[in-house]
Amino acid sequence: MQTTVIEPFYPKLKTKLVDFAGWKMPVWFTSTLDEHKFVRSSCGVFDVSHMGRIILSGSNVVDFLENLLPSNISEINIGASKYTALLNKSGGIIDDLIIYRLKDLSYMLCVNASNAENVLSWINQQENASEIQIKNLSTTYAQLAVQGPTSLEHIQKILPSFRPIHFGEISSHNVDEGTCYVARTGYTGEHGYEIYTPNSHGIKIWGQLLNNGVHPCGLGARDTLRLEAGYSLYGSELNTERNIFESGIGWISKTKTQPHIGMIEKENQKSKIRAFTMVDSGIPRSGMSVIIGDEPVGIVTSGGRLPSLEKNGGLLFFENGAPKVGTEIFIDIRGKRKLAIIQKKPLYSNRIQ
Amino acid sequence: MSNNIPENLKYTKDHEWVLESKGTVTVGVTAYAVEQLGDIVHIELPEIGAELDEGDPFGTIESTKTVSDLYMPVGGEVIEINDGLESSPESLQESSYGDGWIVKIKSNKAASNLMTATEYQSFISE
Numbered sequence: 001m002q003t004t005v006i007e008p009f010y011p012k013l014k015t016k017l018v019d020f021a022g023w024k025m026p027v028w029f030t031s032t033l034d035e036h037k038f039v040r041s042s043c044g045v046f047d048v049s050h051m052g053r054i055i056l057s058g059s060n061v062v063d064f065l066e067n068l069l070p071s072n073i074s075e076i077n078i079g080a081s082k083y084t085a086l087l088n089k090s091g092g093i094i095d096d097l098i099i100y101r102l103k104d105l106s107y108m109l110c111v112n113a114s115n116a117e118n119v120l121s122w123i124n125q126q127e128n129a130s131e132i133q134i135k136n137l138s139t140t141y142a143q144l145a146v147q148g149p150t151s152l153e154h155i156q157k158i159l160p161s162f163r164p165i166h167f168g169e170i171s172s173h174n175v176d177e178g179t180c181y182v183a184r185t186g187y188t189g190e191h192g193y194e195i196y197t198p199n200s201h202g203i204k205i206w207g208q209l210l211n212n213g214v215h216p217c218g219l220g221a222r223d224t225l226r227l228e229a230g231y232s233l234y235g236s237e238l239n240t241e242r243n244i245f246e247s248g249i250g251w252i253s254k255t256k257t258q259p260h261i262g263m264i265e266k267e268n269q270k271s272k273i274r275a276f277t278m279v280d281s282g283i284p285r286s287g288m289s290v291i292i293g294d295e296p297v298g299i300v301t302s303g304g305r306l307p308s309l310e311k312n313g314g315l316l317f318f319e320n321g322a323p324k325v326g327t328e329i330f331i332d333i334r335g336k337r338k339l340a341i342i343q344k345k346p347l348y349s350n351r352i353q
Numbered sequence: 354m355s356n357n358i359p360e361n362l363k364y365t366k367d368h369e370w371v372l373e374s375k376g377t378v379t380v381g382v383t384a385y386a387v388e389q390l391g392d393i394v395h396i397e398l399p400e401i402g403a404e405l406d407e408g409d410p411f412g413t414i415e416s417t418k419t420v421s422d423l424y425m426p427v428g429g430e431v432i433e434i435n436d437g438l439e440s441s442p443e444s445l446q447e448s449s450y451g452d453g454w455i456v457k458i459k460s461n462k463a464a465s466n467l468m469t470a471t472e473y474q475s476f477i478s479e
Contacts, residue, residue, distance in 0.1 A: 016391065032417040033392045220391065220417050281439065283395045283415050305394040305417055312395070334413075 004049035005142055005199040006206050011216060018219075021114035023050040025219055032220035036307045039188050039225055040350070043148035044217035045209045052116025053137040053196060054123070057106040060131045065107060067260055068126065069099065070244060070253040076101045081168050081185060084252045085244055086111075086119055087262025092240035093247065095119050096232065098185055100170045108137070108181070108196070112234045142202025146209065147192030147217075147225075149350075154214050155182060155193050158205045177201035187222060189229025190350055227314055228306050230275060230346030236286055236302045237273055237315055245269030248345075272298075274322045275345040276329065277306070277313035280338035289332040290316050292323070300331060308348045313340070357384070359450050363464070364473035365426045370450060371467055378427050378458045382414060384449040385477050390416040393442040398434040399456065405431070407464075411456065414445070423455065427464035433457035 001024045016027045026047070028035060038044045056065065065073040071084040081100040085093050095115035100108045111119045116138060123129060146154055155162050161173050162182055170183035177198040186192035195205065210216060223233070232238050237247055243264055244250050248271035278284060284303030289296045303314030316322075316329075323329070325344050330337040362370040368386030372379040387393065395415040405411055410422040411431065434456050438444055445453040468476060 014388075016389075027418065028391060031392050033394075224417065281395070282397070283420070285420065305392075 002050070004047055005203060006047040006049055006144070009203060009206055010047075011210070016218070020219060021050065021112075023113055025050060026216075027220045028218040029216040032218070032224060033305075033307050035215060035217035035221035036224050038215040039148045039190055039192075039217060039221060040308055041149065042215075043146065043150045043154050044215045044221065045206070046145040046147070046217050046222055047142075047206065048145050048194070048222075049142045049202065050113040051138075051143050052109075052111040052113060052119060053141055053143065054109045054111065054120065055102070055106060055135040055137060056109065056123070056132055057103075057135070058132040059105060060128065061105050061107060064126070064128060064132050065099070066258050068123070070256055070260055070262065071099075072255040072258075073099070073107075075255065076107075078102075078104060079165075079169055079171060081170055081183060082252070083249075085238070085249065086122060087244070087260075088240060089262060091243040091262040091264040093234070093238045093242060093244060094122055094240060096234055096238055096249070098183075100181070100183060102170070102172065102181065110143075110194075110196075115234060137196070140199060141196050142199050142206075144195045144197075144202060144206060144209070145186055145188075145192065146195065146214065147186045147188040147190050149191055151190070151192045154209060154212060155195075157212055158208045175201050177204075187229070187231055188225040189231075189346060189348060190225070223302075224304060224307055227302050227304060228308055228346065228348035230315070232273070232315075233302060237317065242317075243269070246272040248273035270321065272318045272322050273301070273345075274316050274318065274325075275313065275343045275347050276316055276340045277309065277311045277343050277347065278331070278338060278340045279328075280340070281312075282331070282333040282336070282338045283312045284314055284331045284333065284338075284340070286314075290318070291330040291332060291337060292327075296332075297329075298322075303331075306347060313343070313347060315345075316342075358470045358474055360470045362450065363467035363469065364476075365424070365467060366476065367424045367426075368477075369423065369426050371426045371464060373460075373464065376460060377432070378429065378460045378464065379454050380423075380426055380456050380458065381449060381454045382423070382445060383473070387445050387449050387453075390414065390419065390421065392417045393445045396438045396442045396445070396455075398436065398439065399431045401431055401434060403431045405429070414442075425458070426467065427458060427460045428462065429458040429460035431456055432459045
């Protein structure tokens with residue numbers, strides 16, 4: 001199993017580690033519910049150095065990316081980013097990712113740890129891959145997500161040259177160890193930042209953040225936070241069997257007119273993903289059936305406790321068209337029909353963003 | 354770690370604790386198991402009057418991440434449930450051996466295969 005460069009510096013007392021996509025990762029450092037609350041009310045830090053980070057550059061990089069991705073790449077300004085996805089030829093989703101434009105002809109892709117190898121090999125398989133430079137930062141750069149309402153002050157404490165940026169922007173900073181990038185992106189639905197920085201600097205600022213009272217958070221809280229914020233998770237809402245439109249992320253392709261890999265007809269495509277909360281007691285889990293009347297009509301793609309709502313709920317996929325907000329449905333929880341209701345997505349929203 | 358394993362209780366391999374008193378068996382989940390599960394967010398209890406055999410699942414305990422079945426350490430009739438746990442499952446974490454008790458069973462025979470506190474301690478240390 002691989003470990004991140006930050007792992008030796010995890011607090012040890014109550015930390016629970018698990019195998020996640022071949023990485024030894026923390027589920028929690030103290031408690032998922034506490035960590036969730038820290039991020040919603042003050043600030044938490046996640047070690048996400050297991051994520052794949054790939055820099056693509058060269059004079060033909062924009063054309064290459066326009067063909068590779070379903071989003072309009074030419075409209076990304078220097079220092080900006082876009083959430084997008086990598087598609088196979090039939091439009092199935094290989095991975096979802098964030099693309100940052102670091103410089104004029106240099107883009108960084110941040111991809112899921114579980115898909116990092118597939119993504120690299122897919123990129124390398126492309127006809128004109130030899131014309132672009134592909135640099136894998138995954139083992140040389142740490143990635144820390146600093147998330148929560150007080151995250152800005154914590155970023156400024158560890159990086160005095162940092163000036164506020166807008167949501168989705170990324171700025172670069174010279175540190176003794178090399179170039180550090182700070183992006184205002186995240187997976188929690190809170191005001192927050194993701195820091196991409198050379199390993200040795202990552203280790204240093206991890207220690208500083210913890211000393212400054214930022215709470216270390218694990219994958220458990222990362223999942224409850226993203227679920228409330230309505231973000232999709234690869235392997236749950238997103239997979240190679242579904243296209244971006246039915247997966248509820250068709251908007252990533254809204255301004256794209258150029259042909260690209262996996263391009264499909266946009267007409268009559270509707271999201272089959274809906275958010276829901278439980279009315280009856282019980283915790284929905286992924287894979288459970290959704291029932292309307294007596295008919296199974298879909299499945300729970302992600303489910304669990306939603307700590308900020310003090311409810312249970314999650315996200316659903318409907319095989320043939322999704323019902324409206326307010327529709328009553330049943331979730332089959334281990335053989336018992338439990339009442340639930342379709343809700344607006346996101347389930348939780350913090351207006352700071 | 355939860356080194357504090359009460360001497361007056363007996364234990365199962367499913368990490369339940371058992372208190373036998375005049376034919377009534379009180380069952381809970383050990384502090385060690387609760388710590389391994391993490392935050393407890395939901396618990397399902399049996400109906401009062403349910404008659405179950407030793408080893409039957411009688412409820413579930415759910416943490417933020419997992420669902421675990423609870424098993425009858427002894428056959429018998431469920432005569433009392435701690436329904437306060439349904440609204441405050443965190444009692445399981447705060448007081449595993451006290452307010453966090455789960456069910457009381459009128460047993461039809463003496464429980465077998467139970468461990469003493471010392472035996473349970475070495476069982477979880479393995």
